[in-house]
Amino acid sequence: MADEYILEMHGICKYFPGVKALDGVELQVRPGTVHTLMGENGAGKSTLMKCLIGMQPVTAGTIIHKGKEVHFKSVQDSIHAGITMIQQELSPVLERTVADNLWLGREPMKNKFMCDNKALYTEAEALFKKLNLEVDVYAKMKDLTVAKQQMVEIAKAVSHDSNIVIMDEPTSALTDAEVEDLFRIIADLKAKNVAIIYISHKMDEIFRISDDITVFRDGTYVGTDRAANLNNEKLIEMMVGRKITNMFPKIPCPIGDVMFKVENLNSGKQVKNVSFEVRKGEILGFAGLVGAGRTETMETIFGMRKKDSGRIWLNGKELNIKSPRDAIDNKIGLLTEDRRGNGIFGLLSITDNTTVANWGAYGMPMNNKQMLKDTEEYNTKLRTKTPTWETRIMNLSGGNQQKVLLARWLLTKPDLLIVDEPTRGIDVGAKSEIHELLSKLAGEGKAIIVISSEMPEVMGISDRIVVMHEGEMTGVLNRDEFSQELLMRYATGGSAVEELKKQQGSLES
Amino acid sequence: MKSKAEKSQFSKLISDNGIWVVLVVLIIAITIVNRNFFTPNNAVALLTGEAVKGVMTFGVTLAILSKGIDLSTGSVAALSAICSAALCQASTSKLWAGLPTMPAIVGILGGICIGLIVGFANGWMVAYLRLHPFIATLGTQLICRALCKLITPGPVSKLTPGFRFLGNGKVGPFHMIVIVMIIMFIILAFMLKMTRFGKSVYAVGGNDQAARVAGINVEHTLVKVYMWCSFCAALGGVLLAGRSDSADPANTGLNYELDAIAAATVGGTSQTGGICRPSGVIAGILIMGVINNGMVMMGVNDQMTFIVKGLIIIGSVAFDMRKNAVKK
Incomplete structure (x- = not known):
């Protein structure tokens, strides 16, 4: 029995401050097989692998490699033991x-x-x-x-004489011919009794090469089965099948006229011919997988990225936005995806972080009292928890940092508020508070765009959903058409579109 | 539990103001060795001795705060000193023969204009050509020093009394040069605490990507930072010329940029950008001054002074790094 699995991971837990990234995860890999890990973005696949190869320490759990319990303290350790990983980001x-x-x-x-x-x-x-x-x-x-x-x-990885090779979305940048090369190499490795742990979102690929499939959801273990026992539908159900409870309190509100409109927006290879409109009081969701071009679309609108072509209107007025400053002056706010990278000023106080986009409004010399008053007012409204308003923002939890950033944008009194992955990496309590707030803002007559890779979230709070894939819009769904399966299909390369064509073809013939 | 909380409060107070503790300890230590150190006369000597470097430190502080550096300040000071001195020469053999003797204000403004031009060039290279500030300002450092030597092979001396007043004069009991330093400090502190520009420098130094998203014009901010930096350097040059009644292309302001960077750094201005307290910068300047002055009072030789300075710089940065590393 001990020899049946080359790798066993039992009860793996990984806690970050405020977040349970992994909670009692199981994984058993047989030698000479391809074992695929599946789950939505943020389900914990990559984190689990990082724990396995010693890039991150586990909070709890045991790892058994070739029948012996192991504790890799660094990547060098795991390479020595014959485990190599091909990272998603090279x-x-x-x-x-x-x-x-x-x-x-x-x-x-x-x-x-x-x-x-x-x-x-x-x-x-x-x-x-x-x-x-x-x-x-x-x-x-x-x-x-x-x-x-x-x-x-x-x-x-091959040259290391590994007995386990981990591939994290290896085909995301490959052409079809190159994918074939990769699959050939994988077959060679299998023949040499090497186990491959494969992470991917692409269904067709997964069923072609997998022997076993393990599914994760929100850092928890859902189940493992032979690939032969599974199909598309079963797999999607396993991945997204959580119940939508009151996590997304949506307050119904009247939807008004078109407030914001984008026509044929183009920017490099990431944004191709994107057109959509948002009405007053409406929450428009943007769904898709990582790299679908949603963030880039919003960055283009906000003047962070060069616009190749396309027109933008807000409140009937055509805008020519060249920088974030232009966007802010035209009453657009953008809560960025990368909170640490281009959101917070870690070394600055809550007060400075809240007021930064609005500094022009405080006169010269700046009215520090008014700044403090505004900070207090908006952060109290959002229930930001902090010892003082002078505390450096980096000492707050992710959820509270996000609330400060939301306060920043609310303070600029935007007509259009774009929020990109507003609840990534923050705890459940703060998550539903942010959902509630977005719903309330829509009720106040703002237009809101929400990008989220979490299907239940985007379905829970949106009135309509735009789905993107590789820079293009593959579908727009109204609230009564929302289904996780449909979203997933659009997001994974519009296979739904092909199916529709097929159906139409068969109807015509 | 309570005593632990109190202890951590106390240790926080110490670690937040560690720089002042170091200053006090240094003063006490030197006073024990030489009673003459802690006297009003010596305090005046110390302050007048450090004023020029102090003014230049206020400049480079902003560059460091923006996650940059300015190596050109010493040479800019020299260029400004030579130009302003040449405008206000009282002697019969002038550098620019035939030039009428200008009022002091013309010389002062002339020197400062030169500084602003160099500062604009530095800022433009950093902001728009995306040159590393170290490289951009190393370039202007060499160019400015060479320009000094091209303008005049030897010292420009014998300046008008009005011009000399700036460096040596007194207003009541106070030395003009110290008054200038205090005014410049007030401007710096006001700028950092009360103006949009000052706050933007913190933001750009802390996270330039986030600053852009928040609507700050990062490029304009950087250009202004380097213009301020060179403005301070040029003013320092004018003060130097007035104080020594001459400007020497080879030696005026030589290595002052390093002393200014050292004082700002010891004062807690972090090279990783985004961290600076004006009060810390004053403490940094005073510490460097106390070492310079105190080592002489103690009869320690020059090389020993450098060793002590070096240790203080390394120690203070190591201390800062640890403090900030823990928080991250």
């Missing part, structure tokens, strides 16, 4: 050659001090030949396409 040394990257940190040596530069390249060439891949080992990493970089990363 981090190659761009200015060095392919071969340099391949043998980084374990260069072939001539003697104790000198690298064997000849062997560095010949061994790299031999490796790619063995894998049947065409990669120029002398090329600088930065000159390779992302797909080729991924291939180098895969070759690196």
Whole structure:
């Protein structure tokens, strides 16, 4: 029995301050198989893998590798034990050659001090030949396409003589032909009794290569089954099948005239011909998978990203927005997705963080008393918990930081408020408070756009939902049409659209 | 429990004002060795000695706060000193022969204008060409010093009494140069606490991406930061020329940029940007002054003074890093 699984993870818990990222998760991987992890964004798949390879310590739980309990303290430890991970976000040394990257940190040596530069390249060439891949080992990493970089990363994992290879969404940047190459490599690895843990959102892929599938939801374990026993519908149900309780208190409110309108918006490859409108008092949801272009669309509207073409109206007036300042002056607010990256000023006080977008309104010299008064008023309304208003924002929990950011945008009194993943990484209590607030704001006659990768959230609070996939809109649903299955289909490449075409085709014939 | 809370309150008070504790300890230590250190006369000597570097520190503080640096301030001070001195020469053999003797104010404004031009160039390179501030200001440092030597091979001296008043004069019992430093400090503190620009510098230094999203014009803010920085340096140069009655292309303001950066850093202005307390900067300037002056009073040789300064800089930054690292 002990030999049946190469890897067992039992009762894995990982708590971040205020968030349970993993709560009693189970995983059992058989050697020589592809074991796929599935779940919505934020279900805890990547976190579990990071815990496995020692990038993050687990809060509780046991990991058994080849029948022995292990505690990897660093990635080096896990590589030594034969577990390698191909990260979702690659981090190659761009200015060095392919071969340099391949043998980084374990260069072939001539003697104790000198690298064997000849062997560095010949061994790299031999490796790619063995894998049947065409990669120029002398090329600088930065000159390779992302797909080729991924291939180098895969070759690196293979060269470690691993017994477990983890691939986190390896095909997201690959073309179809390259995906075939990858699957061939996976088959080779399987034949060598290597276990592969595969993370992906793409259904067709998963059923092609998986032997076992484990599903997670909100950091908890849902179940494991042989792929042969599952199908599309069953899998989606397992992934999103949670009950919608009163997590999303939606206050019905009258929906008025069109307030905000976007026509044929384009920006690079991320935003292609996006057109939509939002009415007064309406909450418009944006659903899709990570990288679908939703954030980029909003950044383009807000002047953070260059607009290639497209027109924008608010309250019947056409806007020409060139910078976030223009957007704010035209009564648009954007709560960004990346709270730490471009949301909070960690070192500044709650007061400064609340008032920053509105500093122009406090005169010269600035009326610090008024700033404090406004901060108090808005944060009290949002029930922000903080010791004092002078506390540095980085000392607050994620949920309270988010409330301060919401206070910031409410203070600018926007007509259109865009919120991008407003509840990511914050606890359940604050989550439903934010939902309630958004609903209330719509009731006050604002137009609201909510981006969320959590299906229940976007369905719970939206009046209509726009679904995007690879920069394009694949569908718009009214509230009575909402279903998680339909959203998922639109979001995973519009297979629903193809099905519709098929149906139409069969009707016509 | 209560005593623990009290203790943590006390330790917070100490760690928040650690810089002043260091200053007091230094003063007591030096006074024990030499009673003459803690006298009004020596205090005046210390302040007048540090005033120019103090003014320049107020400038570079803002650059560091914006997550940048300014290496050009010493050379800018020299360029400003030479130009303003040349405008206000009283001697018969003038650098610019035939130039009528200008009132002091013309010389002062002339020097400051030069500073603002260099500052604009620095800011523009940092904000729009996205040059690293270290590189951009290293470039202007070299260029400005070379310009000084091109303008005049030797010192420009014998300046008008009006101009010299700025460096040596007294208003009542107070030295003009110290008054200028205090005024500049008040302006800095007012700017940081009470103006949109000052708050924007904190925001840009703390998180420039977030600043942009919050509607702050990051580029304009940076240009203004470097203009302020060079303005302070140029004013420092004018004071130096007035004080020594001459401006020397080779030595005026030499290495002052490093002293200014050191004082700002010891004063708790973090190189990682976004952290600065005006009161800390004053403490930083005083600490550097106390070391300079005290080591002489104690009869310690020059090299020892440098060693002590070096240790204080390293120690204060290590202390700051730990304090902030824990919070992150």
